[in-house]
Structures are given as C-alpha cells and as structure tokens.
Amino acid sequence: MGILSTLTKILVVLLSLFAIFLCSMMVSYVGSATNYKALYESEKLARQAVQAENFSLNDRYNEQVAKTKELENKKELELQSLQERNNQLASNLQKTERLSQEYQSRAESWKGVMTGLEQSVASMLESLKLTREQLEKARAQNIKDQKELNQITAKLNEKFVELQRLEAHRKMLIEQKTDLEKQVTDLTNTKGPVSLGSVTQIPGQKAQPAPTITASEIQGLVTEINQSLVTLSVGTADGVKEGMTFHITRGSEFLCDVKVTDVDVNKCAGVLEMVQQRPKVGDTAAIGL
Amino acid sequence: MAKRKIIVSSNVYTAILALAFLAVLATATFVACQCGTQYGWSSLFQIVQTGR
Numbered sequence: 001m002g003i004l005s006t007l008t009k010i011l012v013v014l015l016s017l018f019a020i021f022l023c024s025m026m027v028s029y030v031g032s033a034t035n036y037k038a039l040y041e042s043e044k045l046a047r048q049a050v051q052a053e054n055f056s057l058n059d060r061y062n063e064q065v066a067k068t069k070e071l072e073n074k075k076e077l078e079l080q081s082l083q084e085r086n087n088q089l090a091s092n093l094q095k096t097e098r099l100s101q102e103y104q105s106r107a108e109s110w111k112g113v114m115t116g117l118e119q120s121v122a123s124m125l126e127s128l129k130l131t132r133e134q135l136e137k138a139r140a141q142n143i144k145d146q147k148e149l150n151q152i153t154a155k156l157n158e159k160f161v162e163l164q165r166l167e168a169h170r171k172m173l174i175e176q177k178t179d180l181e182k183q184v185t186d187l188t189n190t191k192g193p194v195s196l197g198s199v200t201q202i203p204g205q206k207a208q209p210a211p212t213i214t215a216s217e218i219q220g221l222v223t224e225i226n227q228s229l230v231t232l233s234v235g236t237a238d239g240v241k242e243g244m245t246f247h248i249t250r251g252s253e254f255l256c257d258v259k260v261t262d263v264d265v266n267k268c269a270g271v272l273e274m275v276q277q278r279p280k281v282g283d284t285a286a287i288g289l
Numbered sequence: 290m291a292k293r294k295i296i297v298s299s300n301v302y303t304a305i306l307a308l309a310f311l312a313v314l315a316t317a318t319f320v321a322c323q324c325g326t327q328y329g330w331s332s333l334f335q336i337v338q339t340g341r
Contacts (some may be wrong), residue, residue, distance in 0.1 A: 004299055012302045016309035021314035031319050035327045037337070 076165045150242065150262070157265055158234035164237070219286040222248060222279050228272045230258045236267040246270065246285040255279045 004012070230248070234240050237286035242263050248255045255277045256271040272279075309322060328337050 004302060009302055012306055019309040020312045023312045026318055030323050033323075037328050188310050248306045 012084065020214055048285060080216055133136055152234075154263065157263065160265060217287075218244075218246075219284065220246075221269065222283045222285055225279060225281060230272060230279060231269045232258065232260075233263045234258055234285070235268050237265050240268045244287065245273070246287060248279045248283050248285050250277075250280075250283045253277075255283060258285060 075103045089249045124276040199279040218234055218238050218240060220238070222230055223233050224231035232240075232246060238261050240260060242260055246258045246260065248258060256279060257273040260268050262269040266269055324332055
C-alpha cells in the first residue's frame with residue numbers, strides 16, 4: 001500500500017485535473033475556432049468574381065471609351081459642318097435681307113408706277129369709249145354717205161351713158177349733114193339747084209332707139225380678185241346694174257356667183273357667193289349660163 | 290482516541306490517471322477530426338498550402 005508517496009498522489013491528482021482543464025480549454029477553442037479555409041475559399045471565389053467583373057467592366061469601359069471617342073469625333077465633324085452651314089446660312093440670310101429690302105423698294109416704286117398706269121388706263125378707257133362712240137357715228141355716217149354716193153354714181157353713169165349715146169347720135173348727124181352738103185354741092189355743080197330732101201329729123205318722128213343689150217347677153221371676164229371681192233370687165237355701158245348676179249365659169253365648170261355691189265362705166269365689182277372653187281383672172285362671167 | 294488515518298487504495302489514482310488520459314485522447318481525436326474536416330486530412334501531417 002505504500003507504493004505511491006503522498007507527493008506522487010498529489011501530483012497525479014493535480015496533473016489529471018490540469019490535463020482535463022487543458023483538454024476542455026482546447027475543445028472549447030477548437031470548437032469555436034473560425035474555419036479559415038472555407039473563409040479563404042469564399043473570399044477567393046468572391047475575388048475571382050470581382051476580378052471577372054472587373055475585367056468585363058474594363059472591357060466595357062474600353063468599349064465605351066472607344067465609342068465615346070468615335071462619337072466625339074463624329075460630333076466634332078458634325079459640329080464643324082453645322083458651324084459652316086450656320087455661317088453660310090447667316091451669309092445667305094444677310095443677302096436675302098438685302099434683296100428683300102431692295103425688292104421692297106422696287107415694289108414701292110412699281111406700286112407708284114402701277115397707280116399712275118391705272119389712272120392713265122382709266123383715262124384711256126374713257127377716251128376709247130368716246131372714240132368708239134365717235135367711230136360708230138362715223139361708220140353710220142359713212143354707210144349713209146356710201147349709199148348716197150352709190151346712188152349719185154349710178155345716176156352719173158346713166159347720164160354718162162346717155163351723153164355718150166347723144167354724142168354718137170350727134171356725130172352721126174354731122175356725118176349725114178356733111179354727106180348731104182357734098183351731095184348738094186355735086187348736084188349744084190352738075191344740074192343746078194334741086195330740092196333738098198329732109199336731112200334733119202322731122203319733128204314728131206321718133207328717133208330710132210339705140211340698140212339695147214338684154215341682161216341675159218351681158219358677158220365679161222374676171223379682171224381682178226381681192227379675197228371675197230371680184231372685179232369684172234363689164235359696167236353700166238354694158239347694162240350692168242347694182243344687185244345683178246353673175247355666174248363665174250371656167251369652160252363648162254361652174255365656179256361661183258358674184259353679186260354686183262358697185263358699178264362703174266366699164267367695170268363693176270361684187271362679192272362672192274355660193275363658192276365652189278376660187279375664181280381666177282380670165283374666167284368668164286355671165287348673167288345666164 | 291487515537292486519530293484514524295484514511296488510506297486510499299492506489300487503484301483510485303490509476304483511475305484518475307486513466308480518466309485524464311482518456312480526456313486527452315478524446316481531445317486529440319476531436320481536434321484531429323476538426324482539422325481534417327476543415328483543412329483536409331493531409332493537413333494532419335503537413336502545413337496547408339495556399340491554392341494559388
């Protein structure tokens with residue numbers, strides 16, 4: 001029983017208690033210790049994720065920087081072009097304003113001119129109206145005078161024809177008188193005085209009328225053509241009167257009619273009617289076909 | 290009356306030593322298990338390297 005001394009026993013007990021105390025301390029420490037490996041792994045993963053995100057952000061940043069530079073260059077060019085355009089537009093605006101002022105001044109001057117023109121046109125219209133009225137009066141007077149002139153011309157032509165007839169008769173009488181005087185002289189020289197026959201027309205005895213030309217025998221030629229007015233080679237001496245209608249033919253072909261509106265001694269003029277063909281100078285004009 | 294001396298048998302001290310030994314053993318086992326599960330079983334006999 002006396003193998004272990006008292007000191008040994010005390011040491012055994014104290015050593016055991018100290019060992020148990022240390023073990024409990026160790027267990028509590030290890031149990032509550034942080035798992036650094038897991039923490040390291042999680043931090044490593046977080047770091048890798050952050051690095052990847054950083055790389056992608058860097059890429060995006062570089063991309064955005066490149067785009068920004070490109071846009072900046074583009075915008076700078078656009079800005080330059082816009083500035084040039086702005087300068088050009090400003091110069092154009094100045095030119096346009098200058099032209100506008102010039103045109104406004106021109107418009108003012110033209111306005112004054114137009115006002116004067118309107119007044120002059122109004123006065124000219126008034127004078128034109130008066131002139132037309134005077135012209136109408138003059139035309140009416142002219143028509144009236146023309147009718148009177150035609151009547152006077154017709155009467156004059158009749159007188160002229162009668163005068164020509166009387167002149168011819170006078171010449172014939174003078175010739176008869178000359179012949180009779182010659183006969184009387186011859187008889188006086190040969191037989192002595194003889195009774196003279198009547199050499200003058202016996203009063204009461206009708207003079208033989210000059211041969212008259214019937215209207216159906218009048219025939220002439222076309223001498224002149226002026227649009228719708230035709231001149232013929234027959235006149236009052238041939239028995240033509242105003243209002244007669246001549247038929248114009250060429251050979252056996254009917255061309256047109258001419259209604260006589262103006263008659264002279266040796267010619268007459270008329271207007272075309274029933275025109276089948278245009279007549280020519282030299283075509284035949286006759287009253288009867 | 291004479292003072293009686295209490296005498297403890299030596300088996301009690303053996304038991305105390307055994308208990309202390311078991312406590313130390315259990316602690317070592319626990320620490321080893323924790324180390325193996327958290328840092329790998331290879332870390333029992335070598336220093337853990339960083340996984341770079």
